[in-house]
Amino acid sequence: MSNISILEPLYVELSEISGYLWQRGWAELNAGNISIRLSDVSEETFKDFSVLEDLVLPSPIPALANEFVLITGTGHRMREISKQPKEHTMIVGVGADGISYKIYFTSFGKAIRPTSELPTHLACHGVLKETKPGYNTILHTHPSDLISFSHHPEMITEEIINKTLWKMHPETVVFAPTGMGFIPYQIPGNTKIANATIEKLATKNTILWQKHGAFAVGRSLTQAFDVIDVLNKSAGMYLQCKAAGFEPTGLTDAEMEELMIVYKDFGK
Ligand SMILES: [Zn+2]
CATH class of the missing domain: 3.40.225.10 (Class II aldolase/adducin N-terminal domain)
Structure with missing residues (x-):
């Protein structure tokens, strides 16, 4: 055409x-x-x-x-x-x-x-084409709440990060069911962060680069943005509760399990 x-x-x-x-x-x-x-x-x-x-x-x-x-x-x-x-x-x-x-x-x-990240973007698109049909978009951005959240000394494993984010809001469980991949701090733009990101794409569509930002892939730019937006909102609410001086109650394990069953086809 x-x-x-x-x-x-x-x-x-x-x-x-x-x-x-x-x-x-x-x-x-x-x-x-x-x-x-x-x-x-x-x-x-x-x-x-x-x-x-x-x-x-x-x-x-x-x-x-x-x-x-x-x-x-x-x-x-x-x-x-x-x-x-x-x-x-x-x-x-x-x-x-x-x-x-x-x-x-x-x-x-x-x-x-x-962008100087061209080789990383293209390498990721190569992987997406072969492993995630329909995933044609990559978005890297600096969502403030997620970045602040990544400075929390306890937020250093995917398990802790995702459970903390999911617990803050039912929507996060529903629309970000696979949670975030986590890559410890690397100097921006180097091949280490690129390779780690490509590796993470096997299991995750959204990745938290510690102390730097978020990297998301999606079937559209809107989808990639929406998932970061949902996760960033949870991070912001968590930080607000901490700033107000209390530990958030959070959804219980049973409440999260119920959401995952009832809305199992959302966010996929
Ligand atoms: Zn950046």
């Missing part, structure tokens, strides 16, 4: 969600990044875009051969993406060899560059 209008609904969604990230204070400065693997597009779709060619990934991702991924630009703010989603994002087209790529962009008469 040669018509870029096929992507218009995606740009509308991108504008809406990146606006929420900014409004909620989850996207200070140029924090966060988003990527979406596209369907029903080809090189022809982007014929009116400018192109940067002869680019090469650090290592091949054969699963992404001939795939196109929309991704946010390095240094671009979510508040800018919200206003001009097309101009502050680009399309990465991976070659048939799985290692060469081109960048298609519309903006400003000068080339924009993808």
Whole structure:
């Protein structure tokens, strides 16, 4: 299909969600990044875009051969993406060899560059394509309450983290039934955090990067955002109770089990 209008609904969604990230204070400065693997597009779709060619990934991702991924630009703010989603994002087209790529962009008469997390995003998309059909979206953001929560000295295992978050609200049990993966602090942008994240994707769709932020995959950007939002709300309520000077009562094990049975098909 040669018509870029096929992507218009995606740009509308991108504008809406990146606006929420900014409004909620989850996207200070140029924090966060988003990527979406596209369907029903080809090189022809982007014929009116400018192109940067002869680019090469650090290592091949054969699963992404001939795939196109929309991704946010390095240094671009979510508040800018919200206003001009097309101009502050680009399309990465991976070659048939799985290692060469081109960048298609519309903006400003000068080339924009993808987020420095491009290799991590693409490696994750390769894994998602092969292991989680329909999961085409990656969102990394800085949800304040979850980050504060991750500084709690007791919140250092997935079991404790998830039980604490689930106990705070029935909705969290229902809409985040697999909870969060947990990755202890790593310096941002290094290959260790990328590899740990890829490993976690086998069992989790949302991951807490300790003292840094959240990483979520979804069938849509809205879904990835919603799950982080639900988990962040629980973290915020937990911190509010602690700040008010009491330990939250929390849902009992029996109450959580009942929710898991009654709403077992939600949040999957
Ligand atoms: Zn970050």
